[in-house]
Amino acid sequence: xxxxxxxxxxxxxxxxxxxxxxxxxxxxxxxxxxxxxxxxxxxxxxxxxxxxxxxxxxxxxxxxxxxxxxxxxxxxxxxxxxxxxxxxxxxxxxxxxxxxxxxxxxxxxxxxxxxxxxxxxxxxxxxxxxxxxxxxxxxxxxxxxxxxxxxxxxxxxxxxxxxxxxxxxxxxxxxxxxxxxxxxxxxxxxxxxxxxxxxxxxxxxxxxxxxxxxxxxxxxxxxxxxxxxxxxxxxxxxxxxxxxxxxxxxxxxxxxxxxxxxxxxxxxxxxxxxxxxxxxxxxxxxxxxxx
Amino acid sequence: xxxxxxxxxxxxxxxxxxxxxxxxxxxxxxxxxxxxxxxxxxxxxxxxxxxxxxxxxxxxxxxxxxxxxxxxxxxxxxxxxxxxxxxxxxxxxxxxxxxxxxxxxxxxxxxxxxxxxxxxxxxxxxxxxxxxxxxxxxxxxxxxxxxxxxxxxxxxxxxxxxxxxxxxxxxxxxxxxxxxxxxxxxxxxxxxxxxxxxxxxxxxxxxxxxxxxxxxxxxxxxxxxxxxxxxxxxxxxxxxxxxxxxxxxxxxxxxxxxxxxxxxxxxxxxxxxxxxxxxxxxxxxxxxxxxxxxxxxxxxxxxxxxxxxxxxxxxxxxxxxxxxxxxxxxxxxxxxxxxxxxxxxxxxxxxxxxxxxxxxxxxxxxxxxxxxxxxxxxxxxxxxxxxxxxxxxxxxxxxxxxxxxxxxxxxxxxxxxxxxxxxxxxxxxxxxxxxxxxxxxxxxxxxxxxxxxxxxx
Numbered sequence: 001x002x003x004x005x006x007x008x009x010x011x012x013x014x015x016x017x018x019x020x021x022x023x024x025x026x027x028x029x030x031x032x033x034x035x036x037x038x039x040x041x042x043x044x045x046x047x048x049x050x051x052x053x054x055x056x057x058x059x060x061x062x063x064x065x066x067x068x069x070x071x072x073x074x075x076x077x078x079x080x081x082x083x084x085x086x087x088x089x090x091x092x093x094x095x096x097x098x099x100x101x102x103x104x105x106x107x108x109x110x111x112x113x114x115x116x117x118x119x120x121x122x123x124x125x126x127x128x129x130x131x132x133x134x135x136x137x138x139x140x141x142x143x144x145x146x147x148x149x150x151x152x153x154x155x156x157x158x159x160x161x162x163x164x165x166x167x168x169x170x171x172x173x174x175x176x177x178x179x180x181x182x183x184x185x186x187x188x189x190x191x192x193x194x195x196x197x198x199x200x201x202x203x204x205x206x207x208x209x210x211x212x213x214x215x216x217x218x219x220x221x222x223x224x225x226x227x228x229x230x231x232x233x234x235x236x237x238x239x240x241x242x243x244x245x246x247x248x249x250x251x252x253x254x255x256x257x258x259x260x261x262x263x264x265x266x267x268x269x270x271x272x273x274x275x276x277x278x279x280x281x282x283x284x285x286x287x288x289x290x291x
Numbered sequence: 292x293x294x295x296x297x298x299x300x301x302x303x304x305x306x307x308x309x310x311x312x313x314x315x316x317x318x319x320x321x322x323x324x325x326x327x328x329x330x331x332x333x334x335x336x337x338x339x340x341x342x343x344x345x346x347x348x349x350x351x352x353x354x355x356x357x358x359x360x361x362x363x364x365x366x367x368x369x370x371x372x373x374x375x376x377x378x379x380x381x382x383x384x385x386x387x388x389x390x391x392x393x394x395x396x397x398x399x400x401x402x403x404x405x406x407x408x409x410x411x412x413x414x415x416x417x418x419x420x421x422x423x424x425x426x427x428x429x430x431x432x433x434x435x436x437x438x439x440x441x442x443x444x445x446x447x448x449x450x451x452x453x454x455x456x457x458x459x460x461x462x463x464x465x466x467x468x469x470x471x472x473x474x475x476x477x478x479x480x481x482x483x484x485x486x487x488x489x490x491x492x493x494x495x496x497x498x499x500x501x502x503x504x505x506x507x508x509x510x511x512x513x514x515x516x517x518x519x520x521x522x523x524x525x526x527x528x529x530x531x532x533x534x535x536x537x538x539x540x541x542x543x544x545x546x547x548x549x550x551x552x553x554x555x556x557x558x559x560x561x562x563x564x565x566x567x568x569x570x571x572x573x574x575x576x577x578x579x580x581x582x583x584x585x586x587x588x589x590x591x592x593x594x595x596x597x598x599x600x601x602x603x604x605x606x607x608x609x610x611x612x613x614x615x616x617x618x619x620x621x622x623x624x625x626x627x628x629x630x631x632x633x634x635x636x637x638x639x640x641x642x643x644x645x646x647x648x649x650x651x652x653x654x655x656x657x658x659x660x661x662x663x664x665x666x667x668x669x670x671x672x673x674x675x676x677x678x679x680x681x682x683x684x685x686x687x688x689x690x691x692x693x694x695x696x697x698x699x700x701x702x703x704x705x706x707x708x709x710x711x712x713x714x715x716x717x718x719x720x721x722x723x724x725x726x727x728x729x730x731x732x733x734x735x736x737x738x739x740x741x742x743x744x745x746x747x748x
Contacts, residue, residue, distance in 0.1 A: 039732070042395075044402040152704060259693070
C-alpha cells in the first residue's frame with residue numbers, strides 16, 4: 001500500500017474521533033480560557049475584564065480556600081485508604097486464595113454503579129430518618145441523637161468512605177493484573193532468601209508493579225481535583241462554602257449565579273491543577289522499574 | 292473487500308458518510324419549532340412542567356384559539372427542563388413568545404430581553420370589563436416583577452409562608468392552634484413532652500428558614516422594617532430588631548427543630564411531618580400538593596398563619612409571599628403582541644378559578660377561587676389569603692444570587708445549628724450585603740413602597 005493511501009486511511013479512521021474531540025473538548029477548553037478574561041452573564045454583551053476574575057477568585061478567601069482544602073481532602077484521604085486496601089487485596093488475590101474470583105467481582109461491583117446512584121445509596125445509609133442504617137447502629141450502641149453526616153459541615157468527610165468503597169475494586173483489579181505479570185521465579189528466589197510476606201511485597205511486588213501504581217496515583221489525584229457528582233447529589237444541588245469543591249463552585253457560578261467569567265476562571269484553575277497534579281505525581285513517583 | 296484493497300476513495304467515502312451523519316444530527320437538533328407562517332398567526336408558549344401538569348394550560352390554549360378567531364394558533368409545549376431548552380434560544384435571538392421558566396429574570400429585564408406588560412395590564416381584564424387587568428391581581432403581587440416602574444411578568448400562583456399541622460394528630464393529643472407566639476412556644480413544649488418532634492425542618496435548604504426569619508422579623512418589628520430589609524437598606528441586618536428576630540429563630544430552632552434535620556432535604560423532612568414524627572413544618576402553601584403522593588389518607592393536613600407576638604409591632608395580616616411561576620414575553624419573540632393577549636386571556640378570572648380548582652392551589656388573582664370543593668388545607672390557606680392586608684415579596688433571593696448563595700444561606704445554616712450568635716449572623720449578612728451594594732454590576736430593583744397605611748402594620 002502506498003504511503004499516501006495509508007495516510008488517507010488513517011485520517012478516515014481518525015476523523016470522527018478528531019471531530020468529536022475538537023468540538024467537545026478542544027473548542028470548549030479554549031473557550032473557557034477566553035471567557036475567564038471576560039465579564040459575562042451569558043445573556044448580554046461580554047465585557048473585557050483582563051485578569052479581574054482571577055484576582056476576584058483569589059481574594060475570595062473564604063470560598064476559594066475552603067474549596068481548595070476540600071479538594072485536597074478528597075485527593076489525599078480516600079487515596080490513602082484506596083491504595084492501602086487495593087494493594088492489600090490485590091496481593092492476597094495474586095497469591096491465589098480460595099474463591100478469589102468471587103472476591104474480585106464483589107469488590108469490583110461498586111465501581112460499576114453510577115456515581116449518582118452511589119451517592120443516593122450512601123445518603124440512605126447516612127440518613128437521620130428512620131431508615132438510616134448507620135444512625136440506627138449508633139443508636140443501638142448508645143448514641144442518643146442522630147448524627148447529621150451529610151450536613152454541609154461534615155459532608156466532605158462523609159464522602160471519603162464511599163469514595164474508598166466505590167474505587168477500591170477498580171484499583172484492586174488494576175494492581176492484581178500487574179501482579180500477575182510478576183515472574184514467579186522472583187517470588188521463589190525471595191522465599192529461598194528467607195524473605196517474609198511483607199518483605200516480599202515491599203522488595204518484589206511493589207517495585208515490579210510500580211509503573212501501574214503510579215498510573216493509579218495519577219487517577220486518584222485527578223479524581224480528587226475533579227470531584228463533583230457526589231457532593232452535588234448529596235447537597236441537593238445547593239452546596240455551600242462548607243462543602244464546595246472547585247467543580248461545584250464552577251457549576252454554581254455559571255448555572256446559578258450566571259457569572260460565566262468567574263465560573264470559567266474556576267474551570268481554568270481546575271485544568272491547571274489537574275495538569276500540575278499529574279506532572280507532580282509522575283515526578284515524585286519516578287523510580288526505576290525492574291527489568 | 293480485503294484491507295489492502297481499501298484505498299483513498301473508500302477512505303474519503305467513509306469520511307463523507309460520517310460527516311453526513313454528524314451534520315444530520317446537528318440539523319435535527321437545530322430544527323425550529325412551529326413558528327408563524329403565512330396562514331397562521333402562531334403564538335409559541337413554553338411552560339415549566341411541574342406538579343401542576345400541562346392539561347389546564349393546553350385547554351386554555353385551545354379556548355384562546357377559538358376566542359381569538361380564525362388563523363390564531365397556540366403552540367404550547369412544556370418540559371421539566373424548559374429553562375435548559377429556552378436558554379440557547381435566547382442566545383440565538385429566537386426565543387418562544389411567552390415563557391414560564393426558571394431563568395435569571397432580573398438579568399433578562401435589565402438586558403432588555405423581556406417586554407414590559409404595562410400597556411396590556413391597563414387593558415380591561417378578560418370577563419371583567421369594568422376592571423383593568425392589572426387590578427385583578429392580589430395587592431402588591433406584581434411588585435416583585437417591577438423594574439423602573441414597569442411590570443415585566445405576571446405570576447400564575449400565589450404562595451405564602453405558613454405553619455402546617457395535622458388536625459387529627461392535634462385533636463388526638465388535645466393540642467390547639469396557637470393564637471400568639473408564646474402559645475406556639477407552649478404548644479411546642481407539649482408536643483415535645485409527648486415524645487414527638489415539634490417542628491420538621493428542611494435543613495439542606497436553609498432558605499426555608501429565611502422565610503420564617505422574615506416572618507418573625509415582621510411580627511416583631513413591623514411591616515415597614517421588613518420592607519426596608521427587602522429594599523436592602525444599609526445597616527438593616529445589624530439593626531437590633533433584626534438581631535432579635537434572628538435570636539428568636541435560633542432559640543426556636545435549637546429547642547424545637549427535629550434532631551438530625553440539618554442533613555434532611557425538603558422531601559425528607561416533610562416526609563417526617565406527614566408520617567407524624569414531627570408535628571408541624573413551616574413551608575409555603577405548595578406543601579399539600581408537593582406531598583400529595585405520600586400523605587396517608589387519614590392525615591388531615593391544615594395550616595395556620597404565624598401568630599402575632601406579645602410586644603411585637605407586626606400585624607399578621609402582612610404575609611411573606613408573592614407570586615410564583617411567572618409568565619413573561621420576550622422582546623425579540625416573533626409574535627410578542629399576540630403572546631401578551633394570550634396572557635391576558637389566560638389570566639382571566641374564570642380561567643384562573645378553573646386552574647385553582649383543578650390543581651388545588653392558590654392563584655395570583657383576587658377572588659378567583661372556588662373553595663366549595665377545596666381541601667381543608669386549601670380552604671384554610673384561602674381564608675388566610677382572604678384576610679391579607681399586604682403581601683411582601685422576597686426579592687433578595689433572586690436579585691442577589693451571589694449574596695444569597697455565599698453569605699445568607701451558609702450563615703443561616705450556622706445560625707440554626709447554633710454555630711454562630713445572632714449578632715455574628717447579622718454582621719455576616721450586613722458585610723456581604725455591603726459588598727453587594729458596592730458592586731457596580733448589581734441590579735438595583737425599584738424600592739418597595741412603604742405606604743402610609745403600612746405604618747401601623
